[in-house]
Amino acid sequence: MLRNKEFKILHKRIIFTMFILFIYIFGSNISIIGNESIKSSHDSFFKLAVSNVGGDLSSLNVFSLGLGPWLTAMIIIMLFNYRDVDNIVKQTRSEKQIKERLLTILIATIQAYYVIHTYVQNNIIQSTNILLLVLVLLTGTLLLVWLADQNTTYGIGGPMPIV
Numbered sequence: 001m002l003r004n005k006e007f008k009i010l011h012k013r014i015i016f017t018m019f020i021l022f023i024y025i026f027g028s029n030i031s032i033i034g035n036e037s038i039k040s041s042h043d044s045f046f047k048l049a050v051s052n053v054g055g056d057l058s059s060l061n062v063f064s065l066g067l068g069p070w071l072t073a074m075i076i077i078m079l080f081n082y083r084d085v086d087n088i089v090k091q092t093r094s095e096k097q098i099k100e101r102l103l104t105i106l107i108a109t110i111q112a113y114y115v116i117h118t119y120v121q122n123n124i125i126q127s128t129n130i131l132l133l134v135l136v137l138l139t140g141t142l143l144l145v146w147l148a149d150q151n152t153t154y155g156i157g158g159p160m161p162i163v
Contacts, residue, residue, distance in 0.1 A: 017155035020147050024162055027062045032136050033125050062140035069108035070145045073100050112137035
């Protein structure tokens with residue numbers, strides 16, 4: 001009886017994770033500038049860095065930045081809090097999440113502007129809609145962060161299936 005209940009819970013978690021992956025794959029196929037595939041001149045290090053955290057710069061899509069800004073924000077916050085252990089203990093989980101989200105928004109905005117600016121310099125897109133495209137990339141990143149949090153709570157593997 002107990003084993004059957006555990007199997008049902010595991011089955012629900014696997015289905016939820018598969019649903020999250022379906023959303024990620026679907027969003028990765030939504031191009032935000034109309035071109036199917038774009039030959040960009042991003043340097044290879046930036047392409048490698050973005051691809052390691054779930055991003056894709058071969059076509060400019062909703063989830064092009066991946067979870068990179070979120071992971072970078074978490075690392076930066078850990079580095080700043082490394083010496084101040086007492087402050088870490090006193091912070092609530094929601095305070096930590098607010099700091100992570102605000103820093104994620106800042107980093108994602110900078111990265112999105114860099115990506116869009118590169119496409120504008122190469123005359124792939126017009127410069128009249130830069131702010132809107134940055135907002136779309138920022139929204140895609142924040143949606144991925146939310147999906148990763150939901151998968152941590154209800155799925156299997158935390159944020160790793162998205163990465």
